[in-house]
Amino acid sequence: MTIIGMAKSDNTAAPRTLKTVTRSVDIINLLMELDRARLTEIADHVNMSKSTTYTYLKSLEKSGLISRTQNQYRLSANMLVYGGYVRNNNILYEIGKPEIDALATETGQYSHLVIEEHGRGINLYKAKGEEAVGDDYQIAKFQQRDYLHITASGKAILAYLPEERVREILNTHGLPSRTEETITDRDELFNELDDIRERGFAYNDEEEIEGFRAVGAPIRDRNGTILGSLSVSAPISIFKDERFYDEIPELVVNVANIIEVNINMSHRSSEITE
Amino acid sequence: MTIIGMAKSDNTAAPRTLKTVTRSVDIINLLMELDRARLTEIADHVNMSKSTTYTYLKSLEKSGLISRTQNQYRLSANMLVYGGYVRNNNILYEIGKPEIDALATETGQYSHLVIEEHGRGINLYKAKGEEAVGDDYQIAKFQQRDYLHITASGKAILAYLPEERVREILNTHGLPSRTEETITDRDELFNELDDIRERGFAYNDEEEIEGFRAVGAPIRDRNGTILGSLSVSAPISIFKDERFYDEIPELVVNVANIIEVNINMSHRSSEITE
DNA sequence: ATGAAAGTTTGCATATGACAAATAAAACCC
DNA sequence: GGGTTTTATTTGTCATATGCAAACTTTCAT
Numbered sequence: 001m002t003i004i005g006m007a008k009s010d011n012t013a014a015p016r017t018l019k020t021v022t023r024s025v026d027i028i029n030l031l032m033e034l035d036r037a038r039l040t041e042i043a044d045h046v047n048m049s050k051s052t053t054y055t056y057l058k059s060l061e062k063s064g065l066i067s068r069t070q071n072q073y074r075l076s077a078n079m080l081v082y083g084g085y086v087r088n089n090n091i092l093y094e095i096g097k098p099e100i101d102a103l104a105t106e107t108g109q110y111s112h113l114v115i116e117e118h119g120r121g122i123n124l125y126k127a128k129g130e131e132a133v134g135d136d137y138q139i140a141k142f143q144q145r146d147y148l149h150i151t152a153s154g155k156a157i158l159a160y161l162p163e164e165r166v167r168e169i170l171n172t173h174g175l176p177s178r179t180e181e182t183i184t185d186r187d188e189l190f191n192e193l194d195d196i197r198e199r200g201f202a203y204n205d206e207e208e209i210e211g212f213r214a215v216g217a218p219i220r221d222r223n224g225t226i227l228g229s230l231s232v233s234a235p236i237s238i239f240k241d242e243r244f245y246d247e248i249p250e251l252v253v254n255v256a257n258i259i260e261v262n263i264n265m266s267h268r269s270s271e272i273t274e
Numbered sequence: 275m276t277i278i279g280m281a282k283s284d285n286t287a288a289p290r291t292l293k294t295v296t297r298s299v300d301i302i303n304l305l306m307e308l309d310r311a312r313l314t315e316i317a318d319h320v321n322m323s324k325s326t327t328y329t330y331l332k333s334l335e336k337s338g339l340i341s342r343t344q345n346q347y348r349l350s351a352n353m354l355v356y357g358g359y360v361r362n363n364n365i366l367y368e369i370g371k372p373e374i375d376a377l378a379t380e381t382g383q384y385s386h387l388v389i390e391e392h393g394r395g396i397n398l399y400k401a402k403g404e405e406a407v408g409d410d411y412q413i414a415k416f417q418q419r420d421y422l423h424i425t426a427s428g429k430a431i432l433a434y435l436p437e438e439r440v441r442e443i444l445n446t447h448g449l450p451s452r453t454e455e456t457i458t459d460r461d462e463l464f465n466e467l468d469d470i471r472e473r474g475f476a477y478n479d480e481e482e483i484e485g486f487r488a489v490g491a492p493i494r495d496r497n498g499t500i501l502g503s504l505s506v507s508a509p510i511s512i513f514k515d516e517r518f519y520d521e522i523p524e525l526v527v528n529v530a531n532i533i534e535v536n537i538n539m540s541h542r543s544s545e546i547t548e
Numbered sequence: 549a550t551g552a553a554a555g556t557t558t559g560c561a562t563a564t565g566a567c568a569a570a571t572a573a574a575a576c577c578c
Numbered sequence: 579g580g581g582t583t584t585t586a587t588t589t590g591t592c593a594t595a596t597g598c599a600a601a602c603t604t605t606c607a608t
Contacts, residue, residue, distance in 0.1 A: 015328070015329065015332040015587075015588080016329050016332070016333075016565085016588090016589095017329070017332060017333040017336055018294055018298075018329060018330065018333040018564080018565070019563090019564070019565090019596090020292055020294035020295060020298075020564085020565085020595090020596075021294060021295075021298055021330070021333040021334060021337055022333065022336075022337060024292075024294075024295055024298070024337075025337035025338065025339065028356070032355075032356065032359050035363060038554080038555090039554070039555060039556095040553085040554060040555080048597080048598095049597065049598050049599075050554085050555080050556095050598095051555095051556080051557085051558095051597075051598065051599075051600095052596075052597050052598065054289070054555075054556065054557090055289065055290050055291070055292060055596080055597085056292065056295070058289040058290070058291060058556095059290075059291040059292040059295040059296065060295060062291055062296075063295055063296060063298075063299035064299065064392055065299065067391060067392070071554080071555075071605095075356060075359060075360050076360070076391060076392075077360055077364075077389055077391040077396045077398075078391060078392070078396070078419075079353065079356040079357045079359070079360045080357045080360055080361060080396055080397070080398065080418055081306075081357075081396060081418040081419045082302070082306065082349060082353040082356065082357060083353045083354045083355075083356060083357020083358060083360075083361075084357060084397070084418035085306050085349060085353070085418065086349050086350070086351055086353045086354055086357075087354060087357075089309060090351075115351055117341060117350060117351040117352065118338055118341070118350075118352070122351045122352070122354055122355060123354070123358070124351075124354065144354055144355040144358040144359065145352075145355045289556075289557080290557090290558095290595095290596090292595080292596070293565090293594095293595065293596090294564090294565075294595080294596085312585080312586090313585075313586060313587095314584085314585060314586085322566080322567090323566065323567050323568075324567095324585085324586080324587095325566075325567065325568075325569095325586095325587080325588085325589095326565075326566050326567065328586075328587070328588090329565075329566085332587095345574095345585080345586075
């Protein structure tokens with residue numbers, strides 16, 4: 001009775017996709033992995049002939065997605081333009097940024113504003129408090145995106161997504177673990193999500209990074225649709241139990257509520273259809 | 275004897291480019307222009323059949339470059355991941371950010387860190403001082419990229435780029451004007467660039483935005499190669515002549531020098547080959 | 549200098565993308 | 579609420595844009 005349901009019960013056939021697009025994005029993602037690479041190296045990684053790869057690289061360069069310095073290719077600074085556009089036009093960023101800044105200042109720690117896309121959590125903004133350690137804590141430095149089940153902000157989002165959607169996300173990404181504490185079992189996760197809904201906020205107790213704790217709260221629109229979430233994180237030594245279990249959650253939930261109110265009052269709130 | 279040299283004396287034929295890539299990026303850029311759009315609208319704009327456009331949109335969506343909410347397509351939040359990656363891995367950002375922050379605090383105004391790519395100035399980072407007006411001054415709000423000849427930071431870069439490269443850029447982008455004061459004449463621009471090199475920094479006196487002034491200074495590596503530039507900008511009422519012509523330039527050049535020293539001392543400085 | 553490695557160009561065959569037409573699903577409207 | 583228009587999706591077919599190999603050029607290393 002194994003229900004290892006990779007079923008993919010699409011009644012609708014998947015729409016056609018352009019190989020050229022897929023391959024282009026493969027190259028772009030590869031460049032984010034390698035930081036910079038030369039033609040031959042790239043061709044090897046993506047399993048295309050050198051000549052074909054050459055054409056791709058030239059095309060991507062001409063279009064402004066990647067750039068080249070002496071035969072080394074890397075992501076173009078234009079990506080900043082696209083990214084900046086997305087951020088500046090996001091109402092959650094517009095309204096949430098000052099609150100996140102204030103929260104980081106108040107707690108002295110890191111505070112993050114997160115949205116979900118394609119089943120992953122994407123960092124919309126982060127602020128660093130005075131006492132926060134690490135330049136940007138540890139490895140997470142270059143990371144703008146993470147699995148939802150391993151962070152407080154991510155779990156706060158999952159808890160308020162339709163269950164069907166959650167299952168879809170789990171099917172796509174699974175439950176990879178990051179530390180001993182990471183939740184890797186579906187049932188356990190669903191229980192956790194129940195708890196989160198009951199409490200109204202999420203904990204992350206060393207589930208992402210050993211020695212780190214975080215508290216996250218959902219940000220929802222007036223219909224209850226989840227828009228994103230925010231979190232505050234710090235080393236255990238700073239988030240001792242009293243603070244971690246009482247003080248911080250109150251603060252975080254409070255700020256989440258403020259953002260919700262401001263968004264719902266905003267004339268732009270109609271834009272957030274999702 | 276008109277030497278209106280659009281000559282394009284390529285002895286090398288332009289390499290092949292993939293139509294699919296060009297079209298994909300056209301769609302991406304269109305979405306940045308329209309913010310969000312539906313299939314039919316997009317198909318109209320890019321002059322492709324609806325069915326073809328459909329395939330493009332699905333492909334781009336699946337690859338994570340764009341996203342869809344109820345048949346409205348827009349840039350994906352993933353762009354933040356790419357943009358964030360580019361920023362975080364840029365040594366000029368790493369080293370320049372704290373200096374720009376300090377400069378904004380010190381002057382109370384806006385300070386920007388700019389790099390050049392594809393002949394345009396791209397905002398790597400900006401900081402806002404306490405007394406700076408506007409949420410992000412005026413229209414410039416969503417803009418992450420600008421022509422080089424209309425800003426102080428841009429002119430500071432142009433002044434230290436090889437003349438050949440400057441001509442290339444001018445051929446590509448021309449000298450579009452933004453205000454009455456914008457430099458729109460080639461010879462005038464080259465004279466200006468001479469002046470900038472003599473002084474070591476650039477002025478922008480209402481050339482970009484009416485009522486706004488800025489001072490920009492180049493940031494170069496030990497070989498004299500331009501890496502980027504920084505600037506401080508404010509309304510004329512704040513940058514009165516004394517301040518604009520003496521005080522601010524000294525400050526700006528000083529910070530540029532500090533950044534240069536730090537970059538050249540950095541072990542990563544080898545990365546900046548360009 | 550010489551050879552090897554990396555990048556670039558070109559011709560050709562075929563897989564891939566473009567379109568039209570058909571179908572399905574919304575949105576509109578009287 | 580049913581009929582009409584608009585919009586989105588699917589599919590078959592054909593033309594061509596893409597992928598590869600092989601030739602050529604440049605760069606690097608010894």
